[in-house]
Amino acid sequence: MTTTTDRRVAVIGNGPVGQTTALLLARWGVPVLLLAGRAERDLVGSKAICQQRDVLDVWEAVGAGRRIAAEGVTWTTARTFHRDRELFAYSMADPGRSAFPPFVNVSQARTEEILDERIAAEPLIDVRWGHRVTGIAQDGDGVTLAVEGHADLRADYAVACAGARGEDIRRMLGVGFGGHSFDDRFLICDIRADLPGWAQERRFYFDPEWNPGRQVLIHPCPGSTFRIDWQVPGDYDLAAEEASGALDERIRAIIGDQPYEIVWKSVYRFHSRVADRMRVGRVLLAGDCAHLVSPFGARGLNSGVGDAENAAWKLAFVLHGWAGKELLESYHDERHAAALENIAVTTATMDFLVPQTAEQHRRRCEVLEAAATDPAMRAQVDSGRLAEPFWYVESPLTTPAESRPFAGRPPRGEVPPAGPGILVPDVPVSVTGSACGRFRELARDGVLLLTVDGVDLEPSVDTAAPVRLLRLSEIDVTGVLAEALAARPGEIWVIRPDAHVAAVLTDPAQVPAAVNRALARPVAERILPGTGT
Numbered sequence: 272m273t274t275t276t277d278r279r280v281a282v283i284g285n286g287p288v289g290q291t292t293a294l295l296l297a298r299w300g301v302p303v304l305l306l307a308g309r310a311e312r313d314l315v316g317s318k319a320i321c322q323q324r325d326v327l328d329v330w331e332a333v334g335a336g337r338r339i340a341a342e343g344v345t346w347t348t349a350r351t352f353h354r355d356r357e358l359f360a361y362s363m364a365d366p367g368r369s370a371f372p373p374f375v376n377v378s379q380a381r382t383e384e385i386l387d388e389r390i391a392a393e394p395l396i397d398v399r400w401g402h403r404v405t406g407i408a409q410d411g412d413g414v415t416l417a418v419e420g421h422a423d424l425r426a427d428y429a430v431a432c433a434g435a436r437g438e439d440i441r442r443m444l445g446v447g448f449g450g451h452s453f454d455d456r457f458l459i460c461d462i463r464a465d466l467p468g469w470a471q472e473r474r475f476y477f478d479p480e481w482n483p484g485r486q487v488l489i490h491p492c493p494g495s496t497f498r499i500d501w502q503v504p505g506d507y508d509l510a511a512e513e514a515s516g517a518l519d520e521r522i523r524a525i526i527g528d529q530p531y532e533i534v535w536k537s538v539y540r541f542h543s544r545v546a547d548r549m550r551v552g553r554v555l556l557a558g559d560c561a562h563l564v565s566p567f568g569a570r571g572l573n574s575g576v577g578d579a580e581n582a583a584w585k586l587a588f589v590l591h592g593w594a595g596k597e598l599l600e601s602y603h604d605e606r607h608a609a610a611l612e613n614i615a616v617t618t619a620t621m622d623f624l625v626p627q628t629a630e631q632h633r634r635r636c637e638v639l640e641a642a643a644t645d646p647a648m649r650a651q652v653d654s655g656r657l658a659e660p661f662w663y664v665e666s667p668l669t670t671p672a673e674s675r676p677f678a679g680r681p682p683r684g685e686v687p688p689a690g691p692g693i694l695v696p697d698v699p700v701s702v703t704g705s706a707c708g709r710f711r712e713l714a715r716d717g718v719l720l721l722t723v724d725g726v727d728l729e730p731s732v733d734t735a736a737p738v739r740l741l742r743l744s745e746i747d748v749t750g751v752l753a754e755a756l757a758a759r760p761g762e763i764w765v766i767r768p769d770a771h772v773a774a775v776l777t778d779p780a781q782v783p784a785a786v787n788r789a790l791a792r793p794v795a796e797r798i799l800p801g802t803g804t
Contacts, residue, residue: 288558288575289432299587308403318379321569343375437560450544464531481524567655593736609661623653664692670774696755
């Protein structure tokens with residue numbers, strides 16, 4: 272068969288991470304070939320339901336975020352119970368005035384349908400169903416993909432978003448996938464029922480009388496549907512429980528005598544694994560193909576969208592000639608660190624949920640009993656730290672600032688103060704007399720230089736990349752952005768195309784070096800005209 276070349280990036284896998292990658296690349300003007308091994312989309316089951324605020328913001332960059340948010344169920348409160356007593360509830364902080372709620376619940380299938388509509392309207396994306404990749408070869412100029420039953424395909428780069436069953440892709444690339452799988456299983460039932468008062472909150476139960484010794488998680492979904500996750504023994508048999516009537520008893524123990532309908536059900540086992548490399552030459556790995564974590568905390572798909580955005584802007588900058596190929600290695604540096612963070616957070620959660628030793632079990636019992644009366648112990652109850660963007664404070668692209676040190680992981684439900692490596696707050700910006708959108712929308716057009724009062728900057732940066740200079744006073748007449756950033760006179764904020772802060776400077780002469788560092792270019796400083804340096 273002949274080899275065809277008509278797309279600069281091939282995205283392997285047409286799930287939500289692959290869809291997002293393709294849409295973001297097209298937003299940067301990069302032609303994409305989106306390959307799906309299946310013949311058509313499977314629109315069954317809730318699957319990844321919990322979409323975090325900053326992920327909705329990424330989807331809004333491709334015209335889908337507000338619609339997904341509008342169709343989903345909004346929740347702002349996470350409640351945790353031990354047996355029949357509520358231990359605590361907390362609400363997620365908003366570092367600014369975001370256009371999106373902290374989380375919305377909507378089925379993965381519906382999210383995929385909305386993203387499909389955006390893809391259908393994008394001429395730069397060529398979708399091909401029934402194209403299973405069976406071989407990957409690379410050379411100095413590109414990637415050749417062998418496709419079962421079709422001609423080989425050629426692209427400049429590829430992004431592997433093949434999902435949790437991406438072992439064949441990892442094998443082709445020689446990538447290890449270390450970690451472990453948990454013995455306990457979990458039962459999911461999506462049920463449709465009328466449960467007043469449960470529609471705006473997530474509920475987590477430790478050791479309830481209707482699942483003794485184990486956990487239950489309940490999430491509201493659109494259409495009076497609720498997803499219930501039960502921890503069950505490793506030898507659990509769903510068919511046998513359904514046939515005996517015990518599944519009905521399990522559900523009614525939670526909802527009582529309310530009429531209900533089972534929409535979908537499944538049994539699954541958790542995995543905690545991460546690829547040893549997320550960049551192999553001209554191929555980047557993203558989403559579940561690169562990392563698997565337990566769902567407590569909703570860090571799977573949400574982290575995968577973070578992979579997609581990171582990969583898309585870096586590939587676009589390389590393909591447009593705005594940065595060298597060296598920038599792509601920072602994809603592994605940043606997103607592998609994010610995956611390890613998620614593994615650490617979710618492993619700690621699973622150790623609390625499913626103690627592996629007698630000491631862990633004893634400690635868990637002590638914490639849960641004490642948390643009922645001692646507020647200080649509640650912080651040690653781990654029902655899952657909810658998804659948040661990864662903070663690139665140690666990235667090779669980030670310039671540290673002594674005036675804004677990173678103080679470490681903040682308390683649950685909070686975000687760190689704005690500074691190098693942190694995602695900028697999502698706040699409205701305005702000019703005199705009118706609104707002009709959101710700050711992140713401005714930031715995602717390229718490299719942004721934001722100056723605070725007292726800086727006269729006319730940057731001369733040796734790059735063809737899009738660089739925009741904005742003055743805080745001109746876009747923030749209400750002061751909302753200045754407050755969210757805790758901006759100080761004389762500061763210069765260098766912000767990456769994914770709206771993460773690359774540097775906070777006080778010396779204009781350092782701007783070129785910080786921009787070059789953010790693009791993985793040599794960081795030698797260059798003289799700025801008009802600065803006297």
